[in-house]
Amino acid sequence: MGRAPCCSKVGLHRGPWTAREDALLTKYIQLHGEGNWRSLPKKAGLLRCGKSCRLRWMNYLRPDIKRGNISPDEDDLIIKMHALLGNRWSLIAGRLPGRTDNEIKNYWNTHLSKRLLSQGTDPNTHKKISDPHLKEPKKRRSNSKKQKNKSKSNVVVIEKLKVHNPKPTRIKSLSSFSMSRNGSFGWTISGGSSSSHEGDHRGSLLVGTEVVHVPWSDFKDDADHENRVGFLVGDDHQDRDLVNGSDLECHSQLLPMSDHTLEKLYEEYLQLLKAEDDVQVQLDSFAESLLI
DNA sequence: AACTATCTCAACCGCCCAGTG
DNA sequence: GCACTGGGCGGTTGAGATAGT
Missing domain, CATH: 1.10.10 (Arc Repressor Mutant, subunit A)
Incomplete structure (x- = not known):
């Protein structure tokens, strides 16, 4: 228009x-x-x-970005959030620190929707479907565990059974992230130095106690590699290895924080789900609370 | 080795909304 | 209230990677 x-x-x-x-x-x-x-x-x-x-x-x-496979817990949370909110990826991402809406959207489209279909659940309505054809997800020709290792993203798969390759994600506002646009709720994620949006990133890969990761696509081919690495890590050269070498172990080290946060989220959901009497009403109000 | 089918995800596109004058 | 702008969102695309034949 x-x-x-x-x-x-x-x-x-x-x-x-x-x-x-x-x-x-x-x-x-x-x-x-x-x-x-x-x-x-x-x-x-x-x-x-x-x-x-x-x-x-x-x-x-963004410096406040972590990498890492989407965990089964996050899987579950995404599915639940999608059931509540639909394709409002930014809202869902807001509930998953370190995950971008784009990542979740892609992950949903490529993994979760197919999984739900294979389980006989309509990924749009989250209701059981009876058509057997719909239950059959599009299959790749191989059932072998794909170890995709795109040179583009230069990422190694940690979990052998998971095929999702992590891509960089951001932790929304490390000190206190809030919902974007429609959302206003938030939570505090760990203490430590805040990384404001006003140019206070200082090129460091350390945010609080967290090691955050800069993307390194193009690194292997780019002659500007050294400049870029040096630039991105600022003066903190102890982090160089995180960028130059495999940082997957570092990724996994980031997860505990997220898991802890996820636990909180699960508590919320469990509280909601426990109340079976008017669970729908509460879920609706919960969804609405996200939109305020 | 070459070809083909399929998958993944970074990036783009169009639209919407909030803020401002 | 209107027009305009900037920012943000969700949907879609296509290049590159991977696996099977």
């Missing part, structure tokens, strides 16, 4: 981001903070749409 694109696309670079672009964007945001996405590309020296910059930052470059 009539709205003009957020910026002129003439001459703008599209497609996968290079390490150099990542570095430029990260550096700019570290210095000036988030916001003003429309003008940011120009100021940062990027030939990108502001939206593209925002997306790249939010889903990949």
Whole structure:
């Protein structure tokens, strides 16, 4: 509908981001903070749409991002949240620290919806379906455990049985994350230094007691690797190895915090689910509370 | 080894909403 | 109330990776 694109696309670079672009964007945001996405590309020296910059930052470059497989607990939570909220990925992501809406959306579409189908559940309505054809998920030709190792993301699968490859995710507002847009609730995630949105990232990979990870797509091919790594880790060279080497162990070390948070969430759900009398009413009110 | 089918997910697109003047 | 802008969201796409033939 009539709205003009957020910026002129003439001459703008599209497609996968290079390490150099990542570095430029990260550096700019570290210095000036988030916001003003429309003008940011120009100021940062990027030939990108502001939206593209925002997306790249939010889903990949933010320092308060962790990596890691989506755990079975998170699986379960996503399914429950989806039953409550539908395809409101940002809200669901808001309940899963370290997960982006894009990641959850992708994960749902590629894994969870198929799983529900295979279990005879309509992924849209979360109700049992009777059509046997719908129960059969689209199968890959192999039933072998795929060990996908995309060079693009340079990620190693930790859990042998899980096929989902982790991608970078963000922990919404480490000190206290709040719902975006429609949501207003929040919780406090661990103490430690806060990483504000006003350019206080300082290029460090350490956020509080957490080691957060910077994306490293393009690393293997990019000649700017060293510059980028050095840049991204700032002066904290002890973190270099986290970037240069396999950081999967570090990913798993991040999980306890998330698991702890998940426990809280489960408590909420259990409380709701225990009340069988008017469970639907409570679930509805719970869903509404997310939207306030 | 080559080809094909399938899967994954980063990135883009269009729309909506809130804020501002 | 209206127009405009910036930011954000959900849906979709397509390149690259993987596995089977």
